[in-house]
Amino acid sequence: MTDINLTIDTTIKTLEALQADVGRVQMTLLDILTDDEHNGWDQIAQKSLIKLEAVQRTIGDVQVDLLQQMTFDERRAQKEMPPAHEPSPVDGAWLDPQAWLTGRGIKLRTARQLSPSDAAADRIALYMGDHFATVAPFYQALKRRASGGYNKWRWFPVRDLPKNTFHAIFQLGTMLHSSGFLSTFEYLRHRESILFDPQEDGHVQNFLTGGWLERYVLQVTRQVVEKRTGAWHYEQALSCAHLTLPDQSEAEFDMLLGTADKVLWVECKTGDWQSYVKHFRTINAQFLHLPPTQAVLVLLGEVDEIDKASNGELTSMTVLDMLEFGDWLSHHHDGLKARIPCVTGVHYDTTFAPTPC
16 A cells, blocks of 8 residues: 555544544434433434534545545556456456346446435445435334325324434434435424425435335445455446346446456335235346346345245345344355456446436
8 A cells, every 4th residue: 555545544543533533413402302301402412413414425435536536546556557367258358247237138327326415325325225224114103104194194103202212213314404404303292203305306215215225235235345355346237227128128237346256136125015026036037147146136124035935936035134144244245355356358337417316
C-alpha cells in the first residue's frame, strides 16, 4: 500500500470512530425521548437526532468517496504494470454477467447505475436488514403506506414497546426522514405514537415496497466478496437488470453475480413470492439452465426448513431467509476468489439508462 493510501486508510478509520461517537450521542438522545421525566426535551431531542443523522450520512459519503478513489488508483496502477501472464478463469478471473447473458441470447436493456443517493439508500437497507426482527412492525406500516395507502395509517402506536424496539424504530425513521424518504417523522408523547408520511415518489415507493431488500442483498454480497478477495468490482454484479429474452418477452432479474467459474442468479421478495413460482421456474428451465446451487430466492424474515425444502422444490431454487444469505454465499462458493474480469471478447456496456430501482 502506498503512503497516500496508508494516510487515507487511517483517515477512514478515524471517521469510523467518529461515527461510533456520534452513534453514542444518538442513543443518549433516544433515552431522553423514552424518559417520562424529561417530556419538555422531546422536540429538541428529535431535531438533534435528525441533524446528527445528517452528520452520519455525510461522514459515510466521505468514506465512500475516499474508498472509491483508492480503488480507482489501485486499478489504474494495476493497468500500468505489465501482466505476468494472460488472465484466465483458472487464475481466478470472474465471469462477466452481461457477457454470460449475451451468450444465452438474452439482451440487457437497462441495469442500476451508480447514483449519488446510493450511499444513503444502502446504509438504510443494511440497517433494515440487520435489525429487521425488531423494526418489522414499523416496516409493514411503511410498506402499506407506500403501496397506496398514503392517506391512511399515518400513526404508528409505540405504547408498551420495549425500549430497544422503540430505539431501533426511531433510528430507522430518523434515517429515512434525514435522507428524504419520509416527508414527516415525529414522535408525539401525548399520543404515544409516531406520525410518519412517506414521500409520494416512485423511487421511494420502490425502495420501501421491496427495493431495499435487493440493496441489502447486494451490499451483503459486496461485503462477502471484499472479505474473500480483498476487492469489489461494481461490474461483477448486475442489479435491477431489465432484459429481453430470446423469445422477445421481457424479464427483470434482481441480481446476477459473476464469480470465478459461474454466475449466480438471485431474486429477492418481501411478500407475495408464491405468484412468481411458475415464472422463476420457467425462465430458468428455458433460458438460464442453472442448478439450484446457482439460483437463489431470498425471502423476508425467517423461513423454517420444511418451507425452504417445499419452496425450493417448487421454484428449483435455493430458498433462504435474508440473514442466511451472507453465510450461504461465503460457504458455498469458493469461486469468490476473483480479482480481475475474465476476458470474454464481449464489450461491457456501462451506458445503461437510470431505472427507479
